[in-house]
Amino acid sequence: MSITLKDIAERAQVSQATVSIAMGSTGRISDKTRKRVLSIADELGYRPNLLVQGIQKGQTMTVGVLMAFNDHVFDVRLFNGIHETLSSANYVPIVLRPTPVLPVLQQIHSLIDRRVDGILIRPAKEAIWERHLNEALDRNLPVVSMDIETRADTPRVDFVGTDNVVGARAAADALLEAGHRRVAVVTTGVETDAMHDRAEAFASRIEEHGDATVFCVNQPWVDNTKGEDAALEILNKKPRPTAVFATMDHLAMGVYRVAHELGLRIPEDLSVAGFGANVIADELTPPLSGVRQKPEQTGARAAELLLQRIHEGDEHGKRQRIMIEPEWVNLKSIKTIGS
Amino acid sequence: MSITLKDIAERAQVSQATVSIAMGSTGRISDKTRKRVLSIADELGYRPNLLVQGIQKGQTMTVGVLMAFNDHVFDVRLFNGIHETLSSANYVPIVLRPTPVLPVLQQIHSLIDRRVDGILIRPAKEAIWERHLNEALDRNLPVVSMDIETRADTPRVDFVGTDNVVGARAAADALLEAGHRRVAVVTTGVETDAMHDRAEAFASRIEEHGDATVFCVNQPWVDNTKGEDAALEILNKKPRPTAVFATMDHLAMGVYRVAHELGLRIPEDLSVAGFGANVIADELTPPLSGVRQKPEQTGARAAELLLQRIHEGDEHGKRQRIMIEPEWVNLKSIKTIGS
């Protein structure tokens, strides 16, 4: 199979134990032997077998990552953040993607059987996931959920995600500051969604201003919806709002399209702001202003937290909830109007 | 740590060996004992330790996947294909992403140390990758490269990727059939690139027709280039071509943009075809016709091939080179003109 300590020991005319000591920094060995052993190891291309260390120390330097990769861009960036943190700690991710054919439970077992040290998940809508997590939690495997929060009754699952409230407020402030007093919100999804939080935080911030009005249109969630219906409703309103906030960049695309069809120019006739992490913001004409999430940072923090949990061992402190603040980015889709 | 056979053995008042036999299908055990053992195992939540099986059989049921995830959408879809094939064979991917800070060699060592059974890579441009692959190949680890081919002098690395020639020809045929006789190509990159193959195959197919003319503009590769310069050059040509083939969907976006600026309507004034796997084709107005790659299929075939190599063991047949045929998809960006 592969080169083992025994092979090296034979070549070097010493015992396996000696070789083992020579490789590690522990124990004393004569410089002469150490050099000889190391050079033979190098020559044979020896590589330690982490599986062995895994069964001995109960630490595999491996973590499981459960993500569906439905939102391609976001998930990749999230993963990149995870990966970077893990790699620099010499950990390695086993990436699994639950599908109808291969349910979560099976994937989690797959991870447990390989004795991962912890699990990172980006839960899908279905709350089913959460029940299955007990399989891991009951074995004292730390679990951190990313971007989407598990219900509050899973106290052992930490969370790292975007601070939707801060982001939505920043958007509101930016629009107010640009002089907008009549604004609308396009959103989608149900109450439990992040979208909903964004819409609400945005609206209440606008209302706090006293002098400004806001109204919100919810486009029922259909796969890949761009929210054209909602956009149409908004833009036909009299008097027409001067700015629209979309709780998702995707929805902003619908606004762009409908505006274009109605002959409205952006930003001259209508200002638009989005919320997301997608490259689409840059690809629209004009480039879409909005709240930018930081998936890399989310992933990195989640991985850091997981590693911390792994190292702190059994007695688990209280549940952590880390919010990553998104950033307001002003491009060309917002017009400043006289107050 | 976690529940072991020994724990079960104690509870069941039998030896570990008995438990082991009861778990597996090999060996005979009385139905009574088997049931007892299994129920205790279930009750304790026993899960086998694959690490142990790994060091014993030299098979970890794990493969390494090296991808940079630069092209978000393509890479995710590629990964999905890989994942599905691996999962249904009870294999699991360790996904690593070479970065400047964490060079390929280190990543490969990481995989070897964990004794993966094989490696899938999507090589980046830098040919450096290939040298490092020897670390794996010399240990008889099968390696399959995806989408981008390693040089021919790496005979032990199999390849699975898009059939650029077939795809480009399909595009040429479609444009010819729609009556176009004066067509242009926007491309980018250097001679070794897939883009180049596409441009060449397309052009020669057009020329074969005898009655049609084609010319090609190469936009030097800059990160994220959309090829506006090249598009401008093409569209200012007199007489203006009636159709443009972009060797990459991204470049087609540049054509759209420039055409729009010049007041040319698509497809009325100009037909456009692309080549890619991105969703952007659907998001453009009008939706972009073109050659569609099949990343899932590429990933799945690559994984299948890898598994086959893993199972066939040492004596490696001759290098495999599997081409996945892309599909011509006709949307709204091509006008049929009278011949």
Next chain:
DNA sequence: TAGAGGTATTGTCTCGATTAGATAATTACC
């Protein structure tokens, strides 16, 4: 030159599970 005090090296047990070979227990049959 015996014994103290080092340093260098080795034997052996351990991790969790599989497996071959050895025993024990049961059944079959004359």
Next chain:
DNA sequence: GGTAATTATCTAATCGAGACAATACCTCTA
């Protein structure tokens, strides 16, 4: 009722590396 045949279970070795206790080998000193 005794022995062979069959079935059920156990003992012990194995995989690769680490940890610790146990020796072997020096050197120095009284």
